[in-house]
Amino acid sequence: MNKPIEASIVVVDDEPSIRELLVASLHFAGFEVATAASGSEAIEVIEKVQPDLIVLDVMLPDIDGFTVTRRIRQEGIDAPVLFLTARDDTQDKVMGLTVGGDDYVTKPFSLEEVVARIRAILRRTQEQVEDDPIIRVGDLEINEDSHDVSRAGQPIELSPTEYKLLRYLMDNEGRVLSKAQILDHVWQYDWGGDAAIVESYISYLRKKVDGIEVTEDDGTTHKVTPLIETKRGIGYMIREPKGN
Numbered sequence: 221m222n223k224p225i226e227a228s229i230v231v232v233d234d235e236p237s238i239r240e241l242l243v244a245s246l247h248f249a250g251f252e253v254a255t256a257a258s259g260s261e262a263i264e265v266i267e268k269v270q271p272d273l274i275v276l277d278v279m280l281p282d283i284d285g286f287t288v289t290r291r292i293r294q295e296g297i298d299a300p301v302l303f304l305t306a307r308d309d310t311q312d313k314v315m316g317l318t319v320g321g322d323d324y325v326t327k328p329f330s331l332e333e334v335v336a337r338i339r340a341i342l343r344r345t346q347e348q349v350e351d352d353p354i355i356r357v358g359d360l361e362i363n364e365d366s367h368d369v370s371r372a373g374q375p376i377e378l379s380p381t382e383y384k385l386l387r388y389l390m391d392n393e394g395r396v397l398s399k400a401q402i403l404d405h406v407w408q409y410d411w412g413g414d415a416a417i418v419e420s421y422i423s424y425l426r427k428k429v430d431g432i433e434v435t436e437d438d439g440t441t442h443k444v445t446p447l448i449e450t451k452r453g454i455g456y457m458i459r460e461p462k463g464n
Contacts, residue, residue, distance in 0.1 A: 227272035259283035278305035398455040
């Protein structure tokens with residue numbers, strides 16, 4: 221009896237031996253797999269397949285994996301990305317997540333580790349929703365069914381990682397979360413205490429969530445009241461503005 225398909229995956233790597241190993245391992249694990257050997261081919265395949273997840277080599281012969289990720293995000297493709305690279309560098313890790321990646325595996329890697337990380341990412345991004353799918357903080361809403369986000373009735377486009385971070389903050393409304401807690405929950409990965417990625421993503425969220433402008437009936441405009449707060453030396457929190 222054939223295993224049910226868990227999810228569809230696109231594997232992008234210019235080394236045929238690595239592609240073949242990943243395809244065989246992922247097929248055995250129950251995934252449907254398409255492949256690409258370059259950045260330009262990857263964009264074409266991803267747009268055609270619309271996969272549930274992308275395994276993407278950083279070093280490609282034409283355009284690198286970071287650029288591929290930027291381009292597919294610009295096209296509105298929000299499938300999570302697991303980067304593969306030969307470079308074990310914190311700056312690369314931060315760059316990978318900053319452009320919209322979800323995790324990072326350094327070559328050489330074990331096939332079991334790749335499969336485990338893929339399943340962890342899919343669990344995080346495809347969580348089952350209970351009862352009311354709407355989470356609210358003030359006029360900010362997340363619909364967990366559709367993953368739509370809005371503020372004051374205006375839609376907000378978020379990357380998968382931005383969405384996870386915002387949801388974690390909203391799930392803990394009024395509670396200060398340390399950078400270590402955020403790293404552990406959102407990325408579920410040991411970043412060696414490097415807090416730069418958290419600071420960057422909080423900055424992105426502030427621009428998108430607290431930068432909304434509202435137009436009144438008389439035509440005047442004003443920015444919404446900020447919801448995301450920094451507790452210096454402690455961490456971050458989100459809560460409804462005082463007096464609301």
